[in-house]
Amino acid sequence: MQHKNTAKFIYLGIIISFVLVFMITIGVQMNIPYSSRAFLEYQVVPVYSKVSESVEEIFVNNGEHVKIGQPLFQVDKNIYLAQYTSALGQYNEALDSIENLKNDINKTQVLISKNKILVEQNKKELSKYTQLFNKKYINELDYQNMNAKFIESEKVLKESENTLDNLLNKYKEEEGKTPQLLIAKGALKRAELNLENTTTLAPISGEVVMENFYKNTLIKQDTTLFYIKNDNTLTVNVDLKEKNLKAITKGREALIVFDGISKKIIPGTVEKIIPILAEGFSTSNTLVNIADDNRWVRDPGKVRVSVAIKNSDDLKNLSSGSKASVILLSEDNNALYDGLAKLWINIIKVFNYVY
Numbered sequence: 001m002q003h004k005n006t007a008k009f010i011y012l013g014i015i016i017s018f019v020l021v022f023m024i025t026i027g028v029q030m031n032i033p034y035s036s037r038a039f040l041e042y043q044v045v046p047v048y049s050k051v052s053e054s055v056e057e058i059f060v061n062n063g064e065h066v067k068i069g070q071p072l073f074q075v076d077k078n079i080y081l082a083q084y085t086s087a088l089g090q091y092n093e094a095l096d097s098i099e100n101l102k103n104d105i106n107k108t109q110v111l112i113s114k115n116k117i118l119v120e121q122n123k124k125e126l127s128k129y130t131q132l133f134n135k136k137y138i139n140e141l142d143y144q145n146m147n148a149k150f151i152e153s154e155k156v157l158k159e160s161e162n163t164l165d166n167l168l169n170k171y172k173e174e175e176g177k178t179p180q181l182l183i184a185k186g187a188l189k190r191a192e193l194n195l196e197n198t199t200t201l202a203p204i205s206g207e208v209v210m211e212n213f214y215k216n217t218l219i220k221q222d223t224t225l226f227y228i229k230n231d232n233t234l235t236v237n238v239d240l241k242e243k244n245l246k247a248i249t250k251g252r253e254a255l256i257v258f259d260g261i262s263k264k265i266i267p268g269t270v271e272k273i274i275p276i277l278a279e280g281f282s283t284s285n286t287l288v289n290i291a292d293d294n295r296w297v298r299d300p301g302k303v304r305v306s307v308a309i310k311n312s313d314d315l316k317n318l319s320s321g322s323k324a325s326v327i328l329l330s331e332d333n334n335a336l337y338d339g340l341a342k343l344w345i346n347i348i349k350v351f352n353y354v355y
Contacts, residue, residue, distance in 0.1 A: 032341045034327040038238035042320040043230040045204050050197040052221045062210040066202045077198040087191035094184035101171050108164045115157040122150040206230035235306045238326045242301035253329045254307045255345045260318050262352035274304040
């Protein structure tokens with residue numbers, strides 16, 4: 001009988017221990033998200049030229065720290081200077097063309113006024129000649145000559161009015177919208193931008209990472225030549241389970257162990273939750289890829305989280321992409337959960353030497 005009671009207590013203890021461990025595991029999973037699939041990311045920006053030509057001058061060296069907007073290198077600008085000069089000439093020519101068109105319009109309008117006066121004068125003269133001809137005071141030849149003169153003046157007036165219509169069709173009241181001027185202005189702007197882009201400026205502040213980049217090298221536009229690394233802005237990107245989404249909030253503290261410096265536990269802060277992942281959308285011209293899965297429990301969904309960390313001497317030898325493990329501390333500073341999180345990250349710190 002005593003053995004039965006002892007066995008009951010043992011089984012009861014096992015059940016209670018299992019339930020406690022199960023509840024603690026659920027609580028830990030819900031409140032302190034963890035992943036060993038994190039990686040370090042520097043702010044790295046590629047440097048490229050927006051024009052093609054040979055490199056004429058390089059103003060910086062590999063490893064040098066530069067400020068945003070600082071000149072990095074310059075390509076041969078002679079051809080782009082010639083293009084700019086040509087485009088400027090075409091632009092000025094377009095302006096002169098508009099000015100000449102306005103002068104022609106003014107001259108034609110003055111001419112039309114004179115032609116209208118001449119038509120009116122010839123009309124009155126023809127009326128007199130008609131009366132004189134009817135009374136037999138002049139011969140038919142004089143009358144026909146006057147009539148021909150009147151008809152010719154009307155014809156000249158009509159031609160000048162047609163000329164004015166054609167000129168007005170070419171002229172825009174908003175001179176800036178004249179097609180010829182717009183084309184010339186666009187060509188000039190493009191040539192001006194190309195000339196400015198012969199000098200490439202630093203897109204961000206940071207350290208120049210440059211290899212195999214020399215003077216007199218022929219480069220193509222929009223081709224990456226080297227990089228600028230800003231190691232003052234460091235983030236650790238980690239994919240956490242979607243089921244922990246409520247526990248992942250901006251500003252939440254995190255503990256990080258890098259494989260490269262596994263003796264150190266680095267503090268961090270959740271900076272943002274990235275709303276888009278590559279597998280989370282499809283383009284309009286592709287079909288959605290649905291993977292076959294016969295498991296009764298599917299793989300958990302992931303959410304990308306960025307954790308900001310401060311630069312330090314401990315991190316200076318790490319490369320962008322260095323692997324890390326991340327665990328988030330509890331949102332409400334729960335002593336139990338924070339204690340378990342710190343315990344687990346310390347275990348990871350030790351076992352990083354094993355695998």
